[in-house]
Amino acid sequence: MEEELTYALITPYSLLKSRTGGILGRLLSLSNLEVIGATMFAPGDEFVEKYCETIGEQEGKSSWKEVMINYINSSLRKGNKFGITNRAVLLFFKGHNAIKKLKDDVIGPISSFQGHTIRGSFGDYIERSDGTVEYFEPAVLTAADHNSNKKQLKLFTDYLTNDGGILENIVSFSEGAKPETTLVILKPFEKQSPLPGNIIDMFSRTGLFIVGIKLLSMSIAQAEEFYGPLVGIFEEKLKPKPEKIAAQLREGLKSIFSFEIPDVTINEHATQLTEQLKGINAKHEFNKIVHYMTGLDVAKATEAEKKNPGTARCLALLYRGPNAINEIRNILGPTDSKKGEPGKVRRIYGEDIMKNAAHASDSVENAERERKIIGLWKSESVKELKTLIEDYLSNK
Template sequence: MADELTYALITPYSLLKSRTGGILGRLLSLSNLDFVGVTMFAPSDAFVDKYCATIEEQDCKPSWKKAMKDYINSNFRRVNKFGITNRMVLLFFKGPRALEKLKDEVIGPITSFQGHTIRGSFGDFVESSDGKIEYFEPAVVSAADHRTNDKQLALFAEYLSNDGGVLEDIVKFSEGVKAETTLVILKPFEEQSPLPGNMIDMFSRTGLFIVGIKLLRMSIAQAEDFYGPLINIFREKLKPKPEKIAEKLKEALKSVLTFEVPNAIMNSHAEQLSEQLKDMNAMNEFNKIVQYMTGLDPEKSSPADKKRPGTARCLALLYRGPDAIHKIRNILGPTDSKKGEPGKVRRIYGEDIMKNAAHASDAVENAERERKIIGLWDNKGHCELKEMIENYLRSKGSC
């Protein structure tokens, strides 16, 4: 059976109520589908008009169709009656029977009250005895059928470049509030893992706004650029201690010499070795980080291979708000996950200093540098998700 491409759109209300992490965790872990892309999306009125037209064509109960159109018109427009931002998280999934699996098994029907589905846990649907819909919050919006799915995917491809991507300017703050944007990278996670959602749920405690998100397969070239400043730190911080070298040398020489080497000679050579080995040791540790973040061995990769996307999957997010750098790093905890206080992200989900769950920028200027490296700086240039959708529709003959 051929793979299908479909989508899930986490609604503005769900983001406002900090339900993003819980919903995303369910989407990633329960669908048994390949998670192939994600971005922020704030639709223009032109998109909303065309999207509502695709709903009108669906074959479903008129009252449900009306409820969905009314909801989208009320919530998806940049100027809406609730006065909230229309930021949404748009996710793409691929696999056999992707539409049915996502819609029926994970998201659930709009009338669902069963907690095992996303709408059962995070949505609401209240219908009066005379069939009138009193209240409706779907939590997640997705395609209803294959024909509509293709039309809606084509709409996303048409509007992603203008309505999607980095949405720093869409969230407004009170006069005098100085907002800053920080970068968080959730480090490599397995297929169908709820961990990214769990960590996002913890970050929501900061009260910051998600204004950018990207599924990241970091290339070796990107990782080397991103983590390059660590090399100088490693040279001194991880420099082999002369006394340890002297101790190891002394033990090793016992097996080949019949006399004991004087400590003065041993210590002199240990000092020299420590200085000579610090660069090699620093590069060794640096390459371990690059390999972990990319899934590829930098020492066995050609220059061309180093520019290709890695095999490890990370999730990059932009959080915006006052004191964003400090707030995120505070809830993240220290680099060494074992030294963090209970309740910190790294203490709960980290394993060691390198596999410590997530990276967070330590200054605004570093956040800017890092964002540019991973392609989460602005909305200019090539749109990978647009290309992915168009290639899929073209392969089906729907484009």
């Protein structure tokens, strides 16, 4: 059976109410589909009008299509009824029978009250006694059938460049506020894991706005540049202690010589070894991080292969708001998961210093440097997604 490509659009109202993490956790864990791309999307009026046309042409009851069209017109435009930014999270999924699985098994019908579906848990549908709809919030939008899926995917390729990508400038703040944008990378997660959604849900406590998102398969070259500053830190922080090396030397030399080696000789060589080995040790620990973040063995990769996307999947996000750097790092907790206070992300989801659930930038300057490395600076990620969709549609 041929694999299908489809999408899920988490609505602006869902983002406003901090339901993003819960919805994303369901989307990732329940469908048995592979998420292959993510971006922010703020629909322009032209996109909204053409998207509504595809709704009118799709399969289904005319009354339900009317409800959906009314919702899209009133809630997805920049000038919407809630008076909020029309930021939405757009995700793309691939797999066998993906359209039906996502629509029926995970997202659910528009009038669902069953909590096992996304709309049952995060959406609302209130119908008056005369059959008219009083209130409707679908939580997530997706394609209803194969024909509309194809048309809507085509629409995204047409408007991703203008309406999608990084949305730092559409969120307004009170006068005098000094917003920052920080980068968060949710470290490698397995297929059908709700972990990214759970962590995003915890970050919602900060009140910061998600203004960028990207599914990331970091290459070795990217990881080496990204974590490059750690080598110098590791050389001093992880430098072997001379007294420990001296003790090992003393013990080992006993089996070779029948006389006591003078302490001054052992200590002198231990000090030399400490300096000689600190760089090797630092590089060894550094390569372990690169391997973890990419899924690729640095030692076995050629220079050309180091530029290829890795096999490990991460999720990169941009959060924006006053004091964003410190707000995120406070929720995250210290680098060593075991030293964090109860309730911190790394204390709950981390394993050790390396596998500690997430990375967060420690300054605005580093956030900019890191974003440029992973392609979450301007429009790079949107171009990648556009190519991905166009390649799929060209083969249909």
